Amino acid sequence: MKLKDSVPYLLFSAVCLGLLGIFKGAVLFHMEEYSMFSTDALWLKAFFEQPGGIIPLAGAFLVQFCYYPLLGALLMLLLLLALQRLVRAATGCGTWTAFAPSLMLVLYAARMDYGAYLPHAYGILFGPVLGALVAVGFLWLYGRCFEGKKPAPLWLALLLAAGYVAFGVFALLGALLIVVRAFCKGDKPWVLLLALAAAGFAVVFFCSYSNLVYPRINRRFAYLSGLPVRDAFRASRLFLPLVLAALSLLLTALAPVISTKPAASVISTKRSAWRNLPFALSLVLLFSLTYWDRNFHVQARMEKAIALDDWDRVLHLAGKDKAPTRIQVMYRNLALYRKGQLTERMFTFPDASMPLRMRRQGDVTASVSYICAPTVAFHSGLLRTCERWCMELSVTAMKTLYYYKYQAKVALFTGDYDLARKYFRTIGKSLFQRRWVAHYSALADRPELLAQDPEGMRILPLLAAEGYRLDYNGTVENGIIQHYLSVPYVNESVYEWHMAALMLSKMENNFLYDFLERHEKVGGPVTTGIAQAAALFAGTNGDRDLHSYVGQILSSKQSVLREFSQFGNRLNAAPDLEAPETQAWFREYFGRTYWYYYYFTTGLTTN
Amino acid sequence: MRRLLYALAALLALACTPSGYREAAGVDSGVEIYPDYAGVALPCNIAPMNFDIRTEADAWVAVFSGGGETLVRKGPKVRVPVAQWHALLDAAKGGELRITLYSREDGRWSRHPDIVNYVAPEPIDDYVTYRLIEPGYSGYGQLVLRQRRLSDFHEHDLYNNSLSTRQVDQQCINCHSFQNYGTENFQFHARQLNGGTFIATGDRAQKVAFKSGDLMSNAVYPSWHPTEPLIAYSVNKIMQVFLTAHMNRLDAYDDDADLVLYDVESGEVSYIVHNPLAIETFPYWSADGRTLYYASAYLPELGLERGVNVAGTYDRMRYNLWSIPFDPETRTFGTPEMVFHAAAEGLSAVMPRPSPDGKYLLSSAATYGSFHIWHETADLYLTDLRTGETRPLDEANSPRAESFKAWSSNSRWVVFTTRRDDRAYTRLYICYFDEDGNVGKPFLLPQRDPSQNLSLFKSYNVPELTREAVRWTPKEIERALKGPSVGTTEVDRSPGRGGVPVTPDPDAVSGSSVPVGLPASAAATAFPETTAPANDIPKGQSFDQ
Incomplete structure (x- = not known):
């Protein structure tokens, strides 16, 4: 030729x-x-x-x-x-x-x-x-x-x-x-x-x-x-x-x-x-x-990284998102939790709820929840919720490796080892899933190793949160928030999600109460995000004693307190918070803080 | 030339058949087989009990012997040809069927302890009909009603909703029911797309729309009268709940329920029991058609009120079993009597199934509620109708849920659904029930390839035994479902003679409603923000040190 x-x-x-x-x-x-x-x-x-x-x-x-x-x-x-x-x-x-x-x-x-x-x-x-x-x-x-x-x-x-x-x-x-x-x-x-x-x-x-x-x-x-x-x-x-x-x-x-x-x-x-x-x-x-939508492709890359347990990659991709969908935001939060940085860094990323750009399908349109619920529910510790979504979606759509893998992991983490092996048996028939099956089968054979597994170390503590006995039957994101809003302190992992839910929901009084309770019962370091929220809520509370007390608790976070003072002064001095240039200014200088989220991030939707 | 060929064939056969196993030494070690077909009583007409040997060895030989006949199979996957199997069962009827397993390891054969089963002289009905369903809770993909011939592995679809399912509309099918173990008259419900109740009587079929007038719902749980053209139904307001961390995963309860009687010929519907203080459900006729059994939860006993949504207290619902006499000639009911006061024992008993010989009643009982298919504590309970005593059927129960059950027409066999294998997917088990009420060890419904049970991600639901196959084809049923539906006529709207109340419980609790099903996928919901953001920070509240 x-x-x-x-x-x-x-x-x-x-x-x-x-x-x-x-x-x-x-x-x-x-x-x-x-x-x-x-x-x-x-x-x-x-x-x-x-x-x-x-x-x-x-x-x-x-x-x-x-x-x-x-x-x-x-x-x-x-x-x-x-x-x-x-x-x-x-x-x-x-x-x-x-x-x-x-x-x-x-x-x-x-x-x-x-x-x-x-x-x-x-x-x-x-x-x-x-x-x-x-x-x-x-x-x-x-x-x-x-x-x-x-x-x-x-x-x-x-x-x-x-x-x-x-x-x-x-x-x-x-x-x-x-x-x-x-x-x-x-x-x-x-x-x-x-x-x-x-x-x-x-x-x-x-x-x-x-x-x-x-x-x-x-x-x-x-x-x-x-x-x-x-x-x-x-x-x-x-x-x-x-x-x-x-x-x-x-x-x-x-x-x-x-x-x-x-x-x-x-x-x-x-x-x-x-x-x-x-x-x-x-x-x-x-x-x-060709379908060029940026968010769709970033999301796909995030999901591949999650499937391969590469949480650093998820965060790397999230770092480039200026206008993410709720799916990307949730994936990013999962990665932060896996890295032990949920409340430390969750507000350092831009927040948005960009719509999913797609055509409506014939019968059921893929929504945020339909797309990401099994992944998000599992990695945020709502295992039965994950299982229910997998069951429903595999009936609504069809049975796939994705659903079976999550159902297998739910069975494993909830102690249904025979059921897990049933799923492993089927998943293992796929050409390139044998390594995955071998990894989890070993855990099913020796469940005591689950607590030492990196995934087990992050997921198992979350199972302690009974929270709602009745599952929230709305969107998966609201379901997770509602679940963690209601749980008391049981361990640090649950506490982190609990405080994240309170901050996302901007629930000042509950936040302060739980923040102080944990300080008095457990003590321990305070993450940057929680410190920012505590400073804000104590600062706007009007109770001088509370304000002083929180200030003492946050004495190791002087940089946060100084930055909050600057933020407060600028906020009070701003003539019109609704003006685009004002918001742009705050986004540039305080966009990576909880305060920016609290005051300027509104109108988010999820479905 | 012919002799040469015969000699070659014989040599080949000899070469293929393991030799030397007959001289094997006996060992004490047992063999793990799947399914567990050791120590069971089999119907004399059951399909081959094929099994897989899970214990590792270089070679295996299984020798079946009974009634002077033997049958040899080799390999760890023991598959018996149907004709040979039935010949063996015929010979062994009423006696033992032994399975001797020989294993070869490092060139040495060992003989393991015999597996001894009993071949009962009583046959089981020829067919079992069930629904195959994924354990999904609001969506339904491919749902199928299937009939399986129990003497072999032949299966055919009674109806499959993929015949009708369009992109937008789906169709749920449920609650198949047959009259007196025959298939000339049978029914099942279709919901949503082409919804209605399909009722076949002889060569005629019609689709009936039940929900009319004051009936709270379409007809739900059915039971054909054994001789009359009557079907007893419950009408139920069923609610679902989803559990985040509970082992039961899912639950459902009746917010309200009543019993009605439908006359297939006249189309009339009348109340059977309509007690405003009770929730009545799961009707089932006795074999002589003179008694109707049902489950009833008496609200005052549980401290509840009718009309108050019981979502918050559904785990306090406890059903008792009742019977109400019926005169087929006058078509009138008598006064109900309690059969099993389950609530007094801290139980909730539902799904009564009287044996055709009238001696016993099987039910499912758990610590609460009516949706026992998902209750880990659900077990089969046996009531001796002659003495009134009720006991758990320990010989058949397992630590997992046992729920739907059906007697064979000769009262000697019970087929039931259970989640004992993996806690998630129900399977059909069969157990023997002799004249003295002794119960055999349950065994898994035989399959041509037993590993199918491990790869099938569907549950077997509502087994019903029949003597013959359904003659309607799926497409004929589809045609009837796509046709127009006929309505019903409500008669005798005055409340029937309701359940007899027991001592009321003074505690009363109210509940709140819980939505069901998957959320609407397209509608965007506002992100949860429970407080409006403050516009500024009060001066003097800085943290400057």
Whole structure:
């Protein structure tokens, strides 16, 4: 191959690996967590209870490799290059043009948004790619073996019937491509159309209505079997790239028409431009329609770091957030708690409640709670809450490694070792989860080691907080706050969350009471955040004795007291606290303090 | 040539069959098998009790023997062909079935102590119907009512809600119930999408909408009269609570409940009991159709008042078991009588199930409430209806929850749900119940591959035994559910003869309401700020030292 012939391949590879493997690497990692693969007969059997089940099954197998995002991206690249070669071989179109369907399938992966947190089908990442290979494969087979031959309609009809059972809608797409090609080449198109239409209709009808074949499928979507219908339709971002991919395949099937006159005469005058146009157009569509939302990608990276227990990385990512979502704020607080710095540093980060930018899904829209509840509930010590969310979400969406892993950890931490092992058994069937399973299985075998485990050392003390016996049934963030607002002092870990909840809720009197009670009963150092809040609440209380007492307690935090005095003086001197320039000034000089949060951070929402 | 082939085949067979195990030395060490099928009484028509050997060894041979027949299987995964198994059971009927396990380690065979089971001469009914459900609390994905043939492993769907589920609407299905172990007449509820009660009578099916007039809810827990076209239902206001640190995880309680009688032919609904001071639920007919058993919580006894939400005191609710006589000819009820005063023993008994021979009554009892499927303390209790004595069924109970149960039509077998395996997912266990009230060790419902129990993340719910398979197909049922529903006619709205009150408890506590289900995902709620920020700091309050 000459160098200039390899240009499109190199360009496509760079785009695919760069976009998917690097920029969206954490999203690929997420896809692995939000999927599952098992060799259990029961699990495998479910895929064959619908037409086209091979596609999601193969997709579920392949997405495992996204545990290493670059590996997953490489796999995607290889499949898309194979698609390009197959399109060329099947349609005879040019190299550049043949990349159009592949680019649209890159767009499909690149457009995944928060909707990917409520998946309803396995293999949604690789499924359409594999399906496109099948569809074009049908076309290629037709060209190689059946074109121009007399019994072609009959053979193709039989192939379609068998193909639909195996590959679902992609077999129907393949049949459509064959018909398009037949019309282009004048190869008995009407006979072929009739045969394939009859076969397609018959097989879909038979599979939908016969109790013998598929008694459980919803026949409304039978003709779309194999596609992630509930994920990709109803105003989803994924619908458009799938349509574009299908259209681009159909256009490539029209290559025989385009290559004949009079089109050829037009093309030949500006050969390179025309040949490159589909590629260029696809590239423009790719970059203009890709989902670029910053918060979504930061969140995905945070989640990958949490999954890999890299809490420093979570804080590093949080440090760059100027306008985070509540999910990012909660993840940041979890990381701070794990590092023993919750009330020390939680107000040194910007606070916000940026909305999740996404399209509404068909039935249930992914919300803050739906997305992060298991993670946040678990790491803040609300294990039964975590378990309940996992149960509900795995029913509302589908069972995934993410939910099973948290359910396994809840079972482990609450002493249900047999139940934990049941989950381990299933999780361990995934290719890259064996190390995770080995780590936690060892703890299930020797539960006494849990208290020495870094995770156990931070989570187990929180279980001492009975708090509400009745679980708060609202958003997960409010649930955590309500839970920790109500608990008495039981240990330092619970105290830290308790005080964090009081500060977030700006509950002055309760804060002062618990602050003083802990000082008198336990003593010990005071974190910067708590010191700031104590100074503020004592300073605004009006009780001079209290003010003096708190001042004594905070005698080791002179810098906090001095800074508070400066803040107070500036606050009192400010003519208009509502003015944007005033707020900007305070944000610049005191934005990393609790005082800024108390006075200027309002209107936060969570859902 | 043929002889050569036969000789080769024989050589091959010999090569594959482990030899030498028959001369094995006996050892005392037992073998761990899963499931635990040691020392159980089996129905003579049960499916093969396949099991996995968990003890490590180089090779295993299992020899089944009983009634002069033997059957040999090799390998740690013991799978018995159905036909051979039934031949063995036929031979061993009424006697012992022994399983001798041989293990080979370092070339030496050992014979382990026999596993001895008993093959009861009484068969179990041919089918068990159950719902497979994830333990989710407000969302329901793929729900399925399934029938399993107990003599082998054949399963088929009675109905699957994925037939109807659209993106927006979901469908819950529950409370399947059959008339007198047959399947000609049966029913189940569908909620939300295409909601209504599916009632099949012979070749006819209809969807009934119950909630009308003053009925507090749709029909809930059903019980078909064994001979008449009547169904006793409870109507319930069910509330859920979610627990942060309690071992029970989840609870549900009745804020209110009554019993009604539905005439399938006329469509009339009338109250059975409507005591304003009691919460009545879980009706169940006796086999002769002349007695209706139910559970009732008498509020004054518990210090509660009707109409006051009992969310804060649901763990004080205690149900007693009652019976009320019924005359099928006149269709009238008599005066209720208490069968089991569970509250007096600090228990709450629900889900009464009288044996078909009329001698015994099984119930589920725990320390409080009615949602025993999630109560760790829930156990099976047996009431001898001849003497009135009630005792826990210790032979069948476990430290985990036991709840739903069903008698076989010959009163010799009980199938029940239990969370004993892992505390989270219920499984079906079967136990023998002889004429003298002796109870056998429960055993797990046999599966073709026992490891399915370890990989199935669904619970078996509400087992019901029947003699035959349901003839309706899922798609026929779907068609009926998508069709129009028929209403009901309320008659005789005066309160029936209610439960007899017992000594009231003077303590009274009021509760507060608790919301249920997952929160609305899209609506943004204000972040909790309980105080308005102060606008300035009073002068002179600085901390300057």
